[in-house]
Amino acid sequence: LQYLLSYTYVFAACGHALVGCFQEKRLSQRRLLISLAMFPIAPAIAGILQFIYPELPVACIVLAGATMILYQNWLDELISVDPLTRLNNRKQLVYHFDQWQRREDSSPLYLLLIDANKFKQINDTFGHAEGDAALVKIADALRMACHGLPHRANIARYGGDEFVVLARAERSEEIDKLTNCIHECLEKLNLGSPYSLTVSVGVAKAAKGLKLENLIKEADAKLYQEKRR
Numbered sequence: 001l002q003y004l005l006s007y008t009y010v011f012a013a014c015g016h017a018l019v020g021c022f023q024e025k026r027l028s029q030r031r032l033l034i035s036l037a038m039f040p041i042a043p044a045i046a047g048i049l050q051f052i053y054p055e056l057p058v059a060c061i062v063l064a065g066a067t068m069i070l071y072q073n074w075l076d077e078l079i080s081v082d083p084l085t086r087l088n089n090r091k092q093l094v095y096h097f098d099q100w101q102r103r104e105d106s107s108p109l110y111l112l113l114i115d116a117n118k119f120k121q122i123n124d125t126f127g128h129a130e131g132d133a134a135l136v137k138i139a140d141a142l143r144m145a146c147h148g149l150p151h152r153a154n155i156a157r158y159g160g161d162e163f164v165v166l167a168r169a170e171r172s173e174e175i176d177k178l179t180n181c182i183h184e185c186l187e188k189l190n191l192g193s194p195y196s197l198t199v200s201v202g203v204a205k206a207a208k209g210l211k212l213e214n215l216i217k218e219a220d221a222k223l224y225q226e227k228r229r
Contacts, residue, residue, distance in 0.1 A: 010040040035073045042066050082157040084132060085139035093156035093164055097212045107151060107168040109206040110175045113219035116161040117198045134197050135161060141186040145178060175203055200226040
């Protein structure tokens with residue numbers, strides 16, 4: 001009975017986390033939910049082994065190891081993830097850019113600077129809680145747009161209502177397609193919203209030896225050209 005109750009709870013929790021991974025409204029928590037879903041598997045296998053071979057004290061050891069891994073993942077999120085949008089923070093953005101600079105055979109890198117249009121009006125009209133929801137919506141649109149890219153993109157909240165995407169691509173046309181996809185994904189997420197949330201995007205191509213600050217300045221200039229249009 002003890003094993004039955006324990007494993008019922010373990011697999012119920014695992015199943016609940018797995019279901020959450022595929023829910024669009026919990027897109028921002030997917031990484032954490034995957035960790036939670038995978039967490040019970042190793043202790044469950046170890047528990048079965050110990051049930052068959054009681055002289056092997058593997059369950060406690062494996063449980064302690066799995067707990068430590070989960071704790072490290074959680075700690076990593078605390079220091080590298082923006083708490084509102086669940087995107088990477090500026091520290092992680094700098095880290096990924098430096099990693100690309102060190103690679104000699106890496107694909108060309110593009111920086112997309114994304115800024116919400118008329119964001120102050122949303123805050124003033126609908127309140128700051130709705131403003132936070134708008135930022136989460138933009139973050140979800142960026143995740144959806146970058147999901148099918150051949151190379152994994154780094155998406156970060158740069159500050160306020162500004163976001164940055166570092167995406168690798170062989171041709172600039174791929175980045176144009178990504179930019180259009182961002183607008184399309186945001187348009188889908190706008191359905192049923194009391195306001196139309198849009199963004200402007202500025203794009204700059206990185207070069208080896210170029211500082212991240214200078215790359216962002218270049219993208220920022222193009223961003224405000226887009227806003228004026």
